[in-house]
Amino acid sequence: MKPFNPKTVELGYVALGSSDPAKQVAHYRDVLGLKETGSEDGTTYLSVNGAHHDIVLTKTTEKSFVHQGYQLRGDIELNEMAKTLEDAGFKAEIKSDSQPGVAKLVECIAPGGVTFQFYKEIDRKLPTPPVGVAPLRLGHLAIITPEREALFKFYEEVLGFHYTDDIGELAFFMTCNRDHHVVNVLGLPESRIHHIAFELRDNGEHVRAADILSRNGTDTLWGPSRHGAGHNVAAYHHDPDRVMIELYTQMDVYIPALGHFEPRDWHEEYPMVPKSWPLEKMTVWETPFGFNLAEG
Numbered sequence: 001m002k003p004f005n006p007k008t009v010e011l012g013y014v015a016l017g018s019s020d021p022a023k024q025v026a027h028y029r030d031v032l033g034l035k036e037t038g039s040e041d042g043t044t045y046l047s048v049n050g051a052h053h054d055i056v057l058t059k060t061t062e063k064s065f066v067h068q069g070y071q072l073r074g075d076i077e078l079n080e081m082a083k084t085l086e087d088a089g090f091k092a093e094i095k096s097d098s099q100p101g102v103a104k105l106v107e108c109i110a111p112g113g114v115t116f117q118f119y120k121e122i123d124r125k126l127p128t129p130p131v132g133v134a135p136l137r138l139g140h141l142a143i144i145t146p147e148r149e150a151l152f153k154f155y156e157e158v159l160g161f162h163y164t165d166d167i168g169e170l171a172f173f174m175t176c177n178r179d180h181h182v183v184n185v186l187g188l189p190e191s192r193i194h195h196i197a198f199e200l201r202d203n204g205e206h207v208r209a210a211d212i213l214s215r216n217g218t219d220t221l222w223g224p225s226r227h228g229a230g231h232n233v234a235a236y237h238h239d240p241d242r243v244m245i246e247l248y249t250q251m252d253v254y255i256p257a258l259g260h261f262e263p264r265d266w267h268e269e270y271p272m273v274p275k276s277w278p279l280e281k282m283t284v285w286e287t288p289f290g291f292n293l294a295e296g
């Protein structure tokens with residue numbers, strides 16, 4: 001078994017470009033209930049649970065995936081991370097005050113042109129009471145890239161993530177903590193975000209979230225239903241730019257020291273270990289999808 005010693009702790013933020021950021025901001029702020037923490041030069045920062053930002057929306061000519069930010073492990077300094085990236089053959093740049101809330105970070109462009117930022121600290125305040133869907137936290141993102149193997153290798157070998165499952169050798173799940181996945185890398189001839197996922201407080205919140213989305217004119221595309229890989233109870237909708245948003249609960253909990261997942265009574269086997277799932281086991285409840293996985 002490979003040692004589990006990832007360089008990052010969690011996914012901190014995702015930055016999206018939009019030709020109509022006002023519409024995007026309204027969805028994340030008024031429907032999903034994220035808090036707007038700042039807006040400058042056409043860029044708006046939104047927070048889920050007290051961090052300065054989890055979602056960044058910026059004006060661009062067309063919909064784009066700008067960057068993703070990960071919090072570094074406590075014992076890794078920014079200059080050490082920059083050296084690690086450079087030793088692995090990637091250009092790394094230390095930036096100061098490149099965005100509000102994060103005083104210093106290391107930026108790197110990984111395979112597939114995917115931009116990563118690594119930081120030690122992000123400004124935080126005590127979260128305020130919820131409005132809208134009000135997810136508990138930002139959990140993971142799914143990235144489509146034509147360079148699936150190289151980006152997977154970057155996560156695994158440079159950042160120390162563990163493989164935790166795949167679906168049909170198309171979608172590869174990886175983690176740097178106890179979540180079944182912090183990222184899902186899909187190998188397809190495109191470069192974009194497939195979806196961004198927020199964890200809800202409990203299963204009952206799925207019903208409340210679907211009602212709020214519906215009242216705001218947003219259809220739920222699929223679910224809530226339980227996935228095979230990860231066993232999360234997930235529901236998906238599109239934001240106004242047709243970036244897919246997942247709301248989920250009950251995701252598998254990975255025990256890195258044992259290389260398997262904490263047992264649950266809805267598991268198919270014990271121990272539940274990382275494996276390849278067939279495409280048709282996308283859902284264990286056989287709920288038909290309202291969207292095509294590859295095109296959604």
Ligand SMILES: [Fe+2]
Binds near residue numbers: 140195
């Ligand atoms: Fe997901």
